[in-house]
Amino acid sequence: MDSGEKRLNELGYKQELRREMTLFKTMAITFSCISAFSGTPLYGQSLRYAGPATLVWGWVVVSFFTWFVAIAMAEICSSFPTTGSLYFWAAHLAGPRWGPFASWCCAWLETIGVIFAIGAQTYSGSQALQMIILLATGTNKGGGYFASKGVFLCLYMALILIWAVLNTFKLQVIAFLNIISIWWQVVGGLLVIVMLPLVAQSTQPASYVFTHFETSPESTGVSSIPYAVILSVLLSIYSLFGYDAAAHLTEETKGADRTGPKAILSSLGIISVFGWAYYLSLTFSIRDLEYLYNADNETAGALVPAQIIYDAFYGRFQNSTGAVVFLCIIWGSYFFCGLSTTTTAARVVYALSRDNGIPFSPIWRKLHPRTKVPTNAVWLCAAIGLLLGLPILKLDVVFTAFISVSTIGWVGSYAVPIFARLVMAEENFKPGPFYLGRASRPVCLVAFLWICYACSAFLLPTFYPLGWKTFNYAPVAVSVVLTVVMLWWALDARNWFKGPVRNIDVRNENY
Template sequence: MGSVELPVADDRDRARLQQLGYKQELKRGLSVLSNFAFSFSLISVLSGITTTYNTGLRYGGPVSMTLGWLVVAAFNGCVALSMAEICSAYPTSGGLYYWSAKLAGKDWASLASWVTGWFNIVAQWTGTASVDFALAQLIQVIVLLGTGGATGGGYMASKYVVLAIYAAILVLHGLINSLPIERLSWLGKLGVFWNTAGVFVLVVLIPSVAKERASVQFIFTHFNTENGMGIRDRVYIFAMGLLMSQYSLLGYDTSAHMTEETKKADRSGPMGIVTSVALASVFGWLYLVALTSVVTDIPYLLDPGNDAGGYAIAQALYTTFHRRYGSGAGGLVCLGFVAVAVFICGSTNVTSDSRMAYAFSRDGALPFSHAWHRVNKHEVPLNAVWFSVTIAFLIALPSLGSQVAFQAMVSVATTGLYIAYVLPILFRVTTARRSFVPGPFHLGRYSVVAGWVALLTVLFSLPVAYPVAEANFNYTPVAVGGVLLLTVAAWLLHARFWFQGPVANVVVDGG
């Protein structure tokens, strides 16, 4: 990619971006609040907790969720702090892969950037697929319960109908993300309001409506070992149950990917990361406790033969309102409220995906890169938006032939993103420990400590059942291992001859 001479910009953000090697192509129209809003809306605890509650309930139950959430939040906080510090030093849309290139050292920069970037973008695409597919499933359950439930002749959509709903959602998200960034920022702010208001309303409403509530002891100490999957080891079960918490607190790298569209990016980006994680951790735990307070019969809630077809939280809310008022309509309203939060979350996912694809292709890492880093007259990477939507649709196609496809998408998104998160942190506390020059946001003497704690957050990919069979096989190790294998193979056979990592498209003076 050729270099072009640009005059020194008066704008501090533009000048800093030029120092990092890039010209300003995206419109810088986001405030610190807007930057935070994108990450908070993408984390969306209403979305993550509700759609993966079955996993936490099955593996360990209440204790693996309510106490497990606190464990994950503590470690996740260290990841967020470490990422915020690096984001402050390198506020670019490339985010994680750019950071790895700068921190890994000259000899390893290109390979580190290549591996981190591919893990990041594949996990983001899979994350979008998991969120929007979860929304399609949630809509299907709402329709099922609204038409009488599985035991009352309600409409049970086929897997083809669910896939069609999923495709429609993706198209809507593509259209929304074709809008200028100023309009997109309003959706992010709506996501903040919706998730915040939703948590407060549901935390008060759900326990107050319930005629039968779980005891405090049950909520915080009951351990469910009856997972129906043949797993009996309690430590193993607890680790599996943490997937819900891990998945529900992911997505704050969005603040980094939006920095080239954010004012005072070296401060606003880090603040977006830290505040979104902190607030999501608190709100998520409150929501989780409120939901678990109406869980009184775990086997029934997980039973595929119940009215909600085994969708635990949908059944719990429907039953709670039906017992109180003789109708489950209130429960459907609650699920509808959650569905809006999931929709906003999915749209924000596509925003983050497109910015990552734009940045990665700007450095020539994606096939047909010349197409994906173009911006339209509104300074929106339109091609990258629809490219990301298309990839997300293709990722969900295996759902037609596998009952565990959604679980695999959740696991791949979680594991892949955590790997991408911790790779630059690893380089920060090892090869770049003394050479790293922090930005305005820094941790001082606690930087290295937070970094090493952050590295402990990556857990192994575990099979979801024992003995392993075709019907319940967890494809996560295969998928994550496949990404690693293909990425390294592509590097050795092809990319090492031409991929240089982040490529400056301006003349860097002293950068």
């Protein structure tokens, strides 16, 4: 019995999942969940809101505050290495009186967040495929094929189904694919970051990239400078979460009380550097800013980074082959990220259903007898993801809703255990190997305040004037779901949901 399993037993859970994951495999899945290229679809509008300087330095500022959140979560993960992770942490840290309610809120926020995150990654992957097909068949100007909404939806559904099928295999298969993923993103990321500015015949000066500030009220409808800055850094906030994936795999990881925190912090460290370098590379390689948004350009104005990459390769080699290769690298990162996000979502659903927190819980908590994988939970997440994609046929703001709801739910769920850790008596906390000591409270305070700001920012309208095609539907979606969840709690669940349910008897009550 290793230290992670021993701690799991102290908390009242028996070992059911196979504990086969190593630090590198856990870090690979966590790294894939974040993805260096995840903010690519947001790059164009972030650049439009307030110019390159805000986008570039916004990444640095967001990374700084995100580290407080990750460090706070790493400390809690070290103490509670369980698959239920966030909502389990909330239940134990909030104490017997508030634990069930804190656990309920956290669990449903996280469930909403991870499932919508599947939709966000699927949309991004489908959009990248749409650009690859367009450039490979002749570009928008040369008669290339631009996938219609119906075809786009088919691409969307195909990706989800592939991820679901792969997630029904043993976790070792997913771990192997994510080892490929980490090398794909590191080697491919370095290739894109280094080669793109070298290929581009004309690059922007450093003064433009690091100091140029410019709003575009005529195209965004946003004339307020502070508001434009807030919207511009949404890219960075969206790109820098998901590192808690390591926590969801702790019951399948060796020495999880040490491995979990290491995977969280190392994954965020790599992404912080790679992501910034990637957006610097894109910004330095801009040829003509206004042309990037022209609906008659080679990419139909649909994806600004794709046009930047096309301009660089076509300007140098008079063909789009290099651009297609680079977009395949970016698409690959979406594929691996969506695969890992599906893995994470299934573990969240499994853990919550193990504690009877989801309707028909006995179905979703079943493990496949051979692979020990929560197969039913995988397909539940996939089915909801497929349903979420149906509005693509009618609305152009589906992706905005996906990223907003996923960020509000997923990042918002971080706030519950962090706040509970902030206000609890220190003597009631049993630290793991990674322990902050006196620094814990200030770190948790900064982390909690940052999460509140980040979630609030994603509730804001992103374009003006407001209309059916520009409205941010995230506040409506979040309000409806949370209203149902809170009513369910008040009218029924508070009578039977007690948070994590132990499945072994333990004598040590001081946990």
